[in-house]
Amino acid sequence: MPIFWILLIVLAIAAIGYVAGRARALASAGGDIRALHSLPSYYGWNAAIKAMVPAFLLIIVWLIVQPIYVSSVVSGMLSDGAIPNSSSRGLVMAEVRRVAEGLDNAVAAGVIGEDAARSARADVIDITQRLKDAGQIVTSQITQPVLRAAQHFRIMHSTGNMMMTVAALALAVLGALWAIRENRAEFRARNIVETSVRILLISAASIAILTTIGIVLSLVFNTLEFFRLYPASDFFFGLTWSPSFSGRGGSSQLGVLPLLWGTFYISVVALAVAVPIGLFSAIYLSEYASPRVRAIAKPMLEVLAGIPTIVYGLFALLTVGPLLLSVFGADGLGWMKAGTAVMTAGLVMGVMLIPFVSSLSDDIINAVPQSMRDGSYGLGATKSETIRQVVLPAALPGIVGAILLAASRAIGETMIVVLGAGAAARLSLNPFEAMTTVTAKIVSQLTGDADFASPEALVAFALGMTLFVLTLGLNILALYIVRKYREQYE
Amino acid sequence: MNDMRPMERKVDTKEIKFDCRNVQVYYGDTQAIKNVDVKLEDRTVTAFIGPSGCGKSTFLRCLNRMNDTIDICRVEGNLLLDGEDIYDRRVDPVQLRAKVGMVFQKPNPFPKSIYDNIAYGPRIHGLARNKADLDDIVEKSLRRGAIWDEVKDRLDSPGTGLSGGQQQRLCIARAVATEPEVLLMDEPCSALDPIATAQVEELIDELRENFSVVIVTHSMQQAARVSQKTAFFHLGSLVEFGETGAIFTNPKDPRTESYITGRIG
Ligand SMILES: Nc1ncnc2c1ncn2[C@@H]1O[C@H](COP(=O)(O)OP(=O)(O)OP(=O)(O)O)[C@@H](O)[C@H]1O
Ligand SMILES: [Mg+2]
Numbered sequence: 001m002p003i004f005w006i007l008l009i010v011l012a013i014a015a016i017g018y019v020a021g022r023a024r025a026l027a028s029a030g031g032d033i034r035a036l037h038s039l040p041s042y043y044g045w046n047a048a049i050k051a052m053v054p055a056f057l058l059i060i061v062w063l064i065v066q067p068i069y070v071s072s073v074v075s076g077m078l079s080d081g082a083i084p085n086s087s088s089r090g091l092v093m094a095e096v097r098r099v100a101e102g103l104d105n106a107v108a109a110g111v112i113g114e115d116a117a118r119s120a121r122a123d124v125i126d127i128t129q130r131l132k133d134a135g136q137i138v139t140s141q142i143t144q145p146v147l148r149a150a151q152h153f154r155i156m157h158s159t160g161n162m163m164m165t166v167a168a169l170a171l172a173v174l175g176a177l178w179a180i181r182e183n184r185a186e187f188r189a190r191n192i193v194e195t196s197v198r199i200l201l202i203s204a205a206s207i208a209i210l211t212t213i214g215i216v217l218s219l220v221f222n223t224l225e226f227f228r229l230y231p232a233s234d235f236f237f238g239l240t241w242s243p244s245f246s247g248r249g250g251s252s253q254l255g256v257l258p259l260l261w262g263t264f265y266i267s268v269v270a271l272a273v274a275v276p277i278g279l280f281s282a283i284y285l286s287e288y289a290s291p292r293v294r295a296i297a298k299p300m301l302e303v304l305a306g307i308p309t310i311v312y313g314l315f316a317l318l319t320v321g322p323l324l325l326s327v328f329g330a331d332g333l334g335w336m337k338a339g340t341a342v343m344t345a346g347l348v349m350g351v352m353l354i355p356f357v358s359s360l361s362d363d364i365i366n367a368v369p370q371s372m373r374d375g376s377y378g379l380g381a382t383k384s385e386t387i388r389q390v391v392l393p394a395a396l397p398g399i400v401g402a403i404l405l406a407a408s409r410a411i412g413e414t415m416i417v418v419l420g421a422g423a424a425a426r427l428s429l430n431p432f433e434a435m436t437t438v439t440a441k442i443v444s445q446l447t448g449d450a451d452f453a454s455p456e457a458l459v460a461f462a463l464g465m466t467l468f469v470l471t472l473g474l475n476i477l478a479l480y481i482v483r484k485y486r487e488q489y490e
Numbered sequence: 491m492n493d494m495r496p497m498e499r500k501v502d503t504k505e506i507k508f509d510c511r512n513v514q515v516y517y518g519d520t521q522a523i524k525n526v527d528v529k530l531e532d533r534t535v536t537a538f539i540g541p542s543g544c545g546k547s548t549f550l551r552c553l554n555r556m557n558d559t560i561d562i563c564r565v566e567g568n569l570l571l572d573g574e575d576i577y578d579r580r581v582d583p584v585q586l587r588a589k590v591g592m593v594f595q596k597p598n599p600f601p602k603s604i605y606d607n608i609a610y611g612p613r614i615h616g617l618a619r620n621k622a623d624l625d626d627i628v629e630k631s632l633r634r635g636a637i638w639d640e641v642k643d644r645l646d647s648p649g650t651g652l653s654g655g656q657q658q659r660l661c662i663a664r665a666v667a668t669e670p671e672v673l674l675m676d677e678p679c680s681a682l683d684p685i686a687t688a689q690v691e692e693l694i695d696e697l698r699e700n701f702s703v704v705i706v707t708h709s710m711q712q713a714a715r716v717s718q719k720t721a722f723f724h725l726g727s728l729v730e731f732g733e734t735g736a737i738f739t740n741p742k743d744p745r746t747e748s749y750i751t752g753r754i755g
Binding site: 290291369370371372373374375376377378379380381382385389390393394 | 593594596599615
């Protein structure tokens with residue numbers, strides 16, 4: 001039975017349990033709601049929860065465990081002789097799975113009877129031919145052991161699914177019955193529901209955390225793999241970045257420093273644009289602007305945040321680059337050789353970050369209580385004195401947080417760099433030269449037909465890891481600053 | 491002018507500090523203050539009493555133009571401070587507020603150290619020539635705010651870390667530090683215990699020698715203890731204004747009487 005149907009049936013059992021549980025509790029109190037410990041709906045939920053949760057958990061665990069178990073059993077059936085020298089057990093198992101799937105589809109399409117698909121005496125050549133006729137992909141010639149294994153695989157699967165269906169439905173019914181039996185007037189159904197809500201919230205939080213951990217682990221392992229192929233010291237301290245895709249390894253130089261420098265330089269330019277403009281506009285909007293101006297200006301600023309970064313990239317490439325070139329290029333000051341440069345990307349990225357800084361800072365400044373301003377005005381301070389000496393210090397932790405958030409965005413930004421800053425990894429102080437960043441290089445290492453086991457591709461993980469550590473550091477710093485000020489002022 | 495007989499003037503007759511004529515205050519379309527005429531004397535403590543929501547705070551805030559910070563608030567009429575209209579275009583509200591200080595209903599210390607809280611006003615107005623001067627001002631103000639003994643060992647810790655009552659005394663000290671000519675206090679003692687209240691009342695009495703003080707209070711006893719003049723507000727109008735003793739012993743208006751005896755509130 002498809003999983004979807006099992007889920008629906010369990011839900012139906014839960015719904016019935018809800019109604020029955022509620023009715024049973026009401027009946028035990030003689031129909032008087034006040035005699036119940038909890039509101040009637042809590043008794044209903046008690047039954048519904050006890051029907052659903054164990055059954056769903058069972059299904060989840062079963063779906064995880066069964067494939068692993070079946071694979072290991074079937075894999076054990078394959079003798080070493082059944083595995084060709086040029087192949088491996090894993091590849092043969094993949095073949096087994098494919099055949100099993102092919103058989104499933106063929107049976108579903110009516111090309112092969114269920115008996116024939118299961119028959120131990122089935123002829124390999126015949127089955128292969130029939131599978132091919134049925135339009136199933138069969139890569140290599142199916143051998144007798146593979147076919148046997150595939151048949152076994154199918155059988156175990158279908159019995160497993162059968163058992164799971166029965167077990168899950170039985171569990172749901174039992175749970176519902178159990179809860180209905182519990183539902184007497186003095187039963188504390190409300191507390192059960194409360195606990196369930198807490199567990200639900202906790203599991204949501206843990207999923208988020210576990211996913212993060214999973215991503216980090218995958219980064220870590222691939223990074224370690226990269227460092228086995230390429231020396232870590234060369235990666236961290238190398239001053240040149242010149243990957244080669246022709247010869248595998250060997251001639252590639254994968255030093256991260258030029259990329260980090262590019263990232264840092266472009267981010268600094270971007271923040272130098274975004275922080276003052278964003279902060280000042282936030283101050284204007286929250287302290288000086290009339291409500292009418294504010295109602296128009298704030299959404300307009302936030303529109304900036306909605307522009308896709310690729311559009312900013314185009315803007316950098318086609319407008320800002322040529323503009324800068326006309327001033328600083330060969331016709332002007334002669335500092336700039338091409339439109340793509342740190343300055344181009346940095347300026348455009350700065351514009352992109354303005355709404356981040358301004359919108360967050362504006363909220364934070366608005367959260368400073370009016371009584372604080374009144375206190376300052378009451379002492380004869382001017383508006384700007386009040387803002388500088390009372391409002392901004394009070395809002396500082398939040399503002400620092402906003403700036404660090406913008407910095408994380410700047411470090412992680414890709415499209416603007418790809419289009420605006422060029423692709424040359426370079427260690428240079430001249431902001432009018434083309435440079436590139438960690439993110440842009442991750443893209444270029446993985447696009448094209450790279451071999452994903454080569455150091456040139458795996459370096460992307462090391463780069464990703466570096467980025468991750470950087471942004472993590474920034475976030476921890478932000479937290480630390482915020483907390484330090486909290487302690488001081490609350 | 492030959493019939494002026496200076497000798498017959500009462501000794502404690504004082505100059506008028508604030509002369510308010512025909513004051514109306516609106517919040518949007520609702521009128522919060524109606525036709526208030528009152529003359530506040532120099533070197534006098536004036537108490538504003540009246541039921542909650544009758545406009546005491548609103549009127550008090552007119553006196554140093556704190557209502558300017560509320561967009562929907564509109565003030566009409568004449569408010570003369572030393573004969574000069576404070577709502578005149580030429581008057582700088584910032585300058586005015588340095589002369590007319592204010593202590594608010596809720597304590598609102600800045601998120602700064604205790605020292606910096608007090609030094610804030612003097613620094614802005616350049617009242618101290620050097621650090622030692624500033625230290626003096628801070629100590630003197632904290633003493634006048636009756637809080638010096640409690641905070642003298644932790645001037646560097648944040649003002650927001652004090653208890654509510656301490657915060658209020660800190661705010662009083664902060665207002666006193668700028669040496670205003672008039673001090674407006676909006677229920678300064680509502681968060682204080684009896685001891686601190688007594689200290690603040692003592693401070694108010696002391697301030698009277700140099701400043702005029704206007705205090706809003708819900709405590710009849712406090713009004714009777716600290717003030718020389720009392721104004722009774724009701725529903726935005728000034729019902730009665732006069733010598734504190736006269737108001738409390740012999741009110742002319744029946745509304746005043748019923749408020750004082752606890753029948754409206
Ligand atoms: N910012 C404001 N916006 C709109 N209406 C206001 C505002 N502040 C006060 N009011 C209104 O003005 C009237 C007078 O308020 P005010 O604060 O002056 O009363 P109060 O006498 O100080 O009362 P309390 O003793 O409770 O402090 C009230 O009806 C109040 O609702
Ligand atoms: Mg008030």
